[in-house]
Amino acid sequence: MKLGYLGPKGSYSYEAALSYQTHALHLGFKTFYEIIQSVEDGMIDIGILPIENSTEGAVNSVMDGLLRTSRAKITGELVLPIVHNLLGTDKSIEEIRYVYSHPQAIEQCREYFRINHPNMMLLSCESSATACVLAKEKGSGYGAISSKTAAEIYELDILGEAIQDNSFNQTRFVAISQEDEVITNQICKTSIAFSFHNDSPGSLYAVLKEFAVESINLTRIESRPAKAELGKYIFYIDLCGHQDDPEIRKVLSNIQRITNFFKIFGSYPVFTKQARF
Amino acid sequence: MKLGYLGPKGSYSYEAALSYQTHALHLGFKTFYEIIQSVEDGMIDIGILPIENSTEGAVNSVMDGLLRTSRAKITGELVLPIVHNLLGTDKSIEEIRYVYSHPQAIEQCREYFRINHPNMMLLSCESSATACVLAKEKGSGYGAISSKTAAEIYELDILGEAIQDNSFNQTRFVAISQEDEVITNQICKTSIAFSFHNDSPGSLYAVLKEFAVESINLTRIESRPAKAELGKYIFYIDLCGHQDDPEIRKVLSNIQRITNFFKIFGSYPVFTKQARF
Numbered sequence: 001m002k003l004g005y006l007g008p009k010g011s012y013s014y015e016a017a018l019s020y021q022t023h024a025l026h027l028g029f030k031t032f033y034e035i036i037q038s039v040e041d042g043m044i045d046i047g048i049l050p051i052e053n054s055t056e057g058a059v060n061s062v063m064d065g066l067l068r069t070s071r072a073k074i075t076g077e078l079v080l081p082i083v084h085n086l087l088g089t090d091k092s093i094e095e096i097r098y099v100y101s102h103p104q105a106i107e108q109c110r111e112y113f114r115i116n117h118p119n120m121m122l123l124s125c126e127s128s129a130t131a132c133v134l135a136k137e138k139g140s141g142y143g144a145i146s147s148k149t150a151a152e153i154y155e156l157d158i159l160g161e162a163i164q165d166n167s168f169n170q171t172r173f174v175a176i177s178q179e180d181e182v183i184t185n186q187i188c189k190t191s192i193a194f195s196f197h198n199d200s201p202g203s204l205y206a207v208l209k210e211f212a213v214e215s216i217n218l219t220r221i222e223s224r225p226a227k228a229e230l231g232k233y234i235f236y237i238d239l240c241g242h243q244d245d246p247e248i249r250k251v252l253s254n255i256q257r258i259t260n261f262f263k264i265f266g267s268y269p270v271f272t273k274q275a276r277f
Numbered sequence: 278m279k280l281g282y283l284g285p286k287g288s289y290s291y292e293a294a295l296s297y298q299t300h301a302l303h304l305g306f307k308t309f310y311e312i313i314q315s316v317e318d319g320m321i322d323i324g325i326l327p328i329e330n331s332t333e334g335a336v337n338s339v340m341d342g343l344l345r346t347s348r349a350k351i352t353g354e355l356v357l358p359i360v361h362n363l364l365g366t367d368k369s370i371e372e373i374r375y376v377y378s379h380p381q382a383i384e385q386c387r388e389y390f391r392i393n394h395p396n397m398m399l400l401s402c403e404s405s406a407t408a409c410v411l412a413k414e415k416g417s418g419y420g421a422i423s424s425k426t427a428a429e430i431y432e433l434d435i436l437g438e439a440i441q442d443n444s445f446n447q448t449r450f451v452a453i454s455q456e457d458e459v460i461t462n463q464i465c466k467t468s469i470a471f472s473f474h475n476d477s478p479g480s481l482y483a484v485l486k487e488f489a490v491e492s493i494n495l496t497r498i499e500s501r502p503a504k505a506e507l508g509k510y511i512f513y514i515d516l517c518g519h520q521d522d523p524e525i526r527k528v529l530s531n532i533q534r535i536t537n538f539f540k541i542f543g544s545y546p547v548f549t550k551q552a553r554f
Contacts, residue, residue, distance in 0.1 A: 033391065054507045057500075060334060060384065079507065103380050103401060107337065114310065124380060124401035166504050204498065205485035212479040219508050221481065222500055223334075227443050230331045230356065231496050 002027060002044040004035045010150035011102075011129035016080050016173040017048045030126055036065045039072040039176050047072070047176045053082070055166040056107045058222050063236060066265060067193060069176070073266035074191050076175035083169070084109055084128075086160030087151050088135055088143035093159040098123055098138075100131035101145035109145055111165040132156055175268075186269040188242040189219065192252065195226055195234045197260035204235065206258055210251045216241060234261070242267040279304060279321040281312045287427035288379075288406035293357050293450040294325045307403055313342045316349040316453050324349070324453045330359070332443040333384045335499050340513060343542060344470060346453070350543035351468050353452035360446070361386050361405075363437030364428050365412055365420035370436040375400055375415075377408035378422035386422055388442040409433055452545075463546035465519040466496065469529065472503055472511045474537035481512065483535055487528045493518060511538070519544040 005017035007028015017026050029035045035047040049062045088096055103124040113120055125131050131144035132154035151158050196203040220238035241248040256262040282294035284305015294303050306312045312324040326339045365373055380401040402408050408421035409431035428435050473480040497515035518525040533539045
């Protein structure tokens with residue numbers, strides 16, 4: 001089984017990938033786009049993608065990428081606590097002038113740097129593990145925001161511990177695959193997206209009413225620009241239940257009728273700490 | 278009149294600031310946070326802040342920052358078309374290896390670089406104008422994503438024109454101030470935020486129902502994480518009308534009763550191309 005994650009080794013995606021499936025061929029990709037494309041093309045069996053973070057919100061490039069899939073479905077989810085550290089090769093934190101990381105990790109530590117190290121320059125790169133490679137290569141004066149696992153892999157010192165602005169920092173990952181998950185008596189979730197031809201006052205209200213009437217719980221609602229003029233949105237909703245449940249099936253079919261664009265990303269078991277995924 | 282924008286000179290915020298008020302003392306700040314704080318402290322009269330982009334969505338740090346204001350209100354808005362260019366000192370685009378810009382500008386050109394220049398390294402910095410300063414300083418091999426205005430100010434060549442992924446790329450800015458805008462017969466908008474103590478299936482539905490019943494148009498709805506566990510959100514809504522209109526006043530008071538946290542950012546004239554702001 002081939003499993004793709006945002007590499008290199010030591011990224012948070014790598015930890016999520018290991019946590020999902022220990023015995024697999026773990027392949028590090030350079031972008032989320034390539035992971036999605038490789039699942040679409042059947043080059044890998046599973047792709048692991050971060051989709052939302054409790055501090056920074058939606059991972060926009062993943063949200064936008066999933067909208068364009070035709071074969072890949074969401075088949076699982078995983079919630080990982082995220083603890084960021086400032087890593088480097090220097091003896092003291094005061095020597096660091098440039099700090100690399102993935103833009104999401106930078107945003108999750110912005111207040112920490114503003115308050116404690118306002119003169120450090122924050123530079124974005126492809127992943128928190130790539131940041132370690134760069135900090136190691138460039139040496140003195142350079143740091144990386146990354147995990148303890150990455151500190152070990154890249155032999156960097158931990159100069160600042162748990163530097164994320166929100167102590168309760170979690171990232172939710174989804175697994176995408178062409179194969180449906182075999183579901184037996186597990187509590188499930190379904191992810192959908194939709195938009196309206198014309199946004200009228202009651203459009204979103206009419207969709208939410210369908211869920212409210214059937215007492216279907218929503219665990220997530222997000223809006224993203226439809227990449228046209230301002231004021232046009234694509235809505236993303238995660239709901240409790242499987243798309244094959246009769247009442248969910250009825251509600252989704254009603255929603256499809258009142259929306260212009262409608263897509264089901266998949267139904268998959270809800271993550272619990274006990275379950276592997 | 279002192280007016281703060283995300284500097285230095287030549288940033289998109291600078292263009293927005295000039296477009297708002299030509300005859301003012303324009304002060305370039307280093308972060309959105311400092312602009313908001315300076316309006317709160319009365320150090321400047323007006324702050325200009327980008328709040329959403331038609332490609333990339335909400336400007337998270339501005340959204341989060343506005344949530345914490347106590348004196349600054351939104352008193353105006355401005356929509357600016359955003360055209361990104363790749364600037365540098367090299368003769369040919371092929372010589373560029375590193376490209377600086379503000380993270381939002383980088384995200385708005387991601388597909389362009391993925392398809393045309395996959396090996397260029399995209400590095401985030403404080404603003405698209407700072408990116409020009411860096412590209413100029415570092416010279417050959419370095420580029421910046423910025424405007425034509427910035428190319429002129431920093432004497433850089435335009436190596437790639439209109440490189441943004443979405444040809445219809447706009448940013449909406451808001452003006453914040455402690456002073457209320459004098460409103461005379463202008464069509465207005467009101468911006469609010471709210472969250473729920475417990476997210477139940479019908480919470481957001483109940484709020485949207487209030488607007489639907491009174492046929493109040495919504496021009497924007499966004500959700501941002503409440504910075505606590507996943508699944509807790511703060512909702513941002515822009516609605517048509519002024520908070521002092523009797524029916525809006527009634528609806529907002531109903532919403533305040535059914536929400537846990539409720540904030541009105543302000544009422545302000547809707548931007549039209551004819552109006553200055």
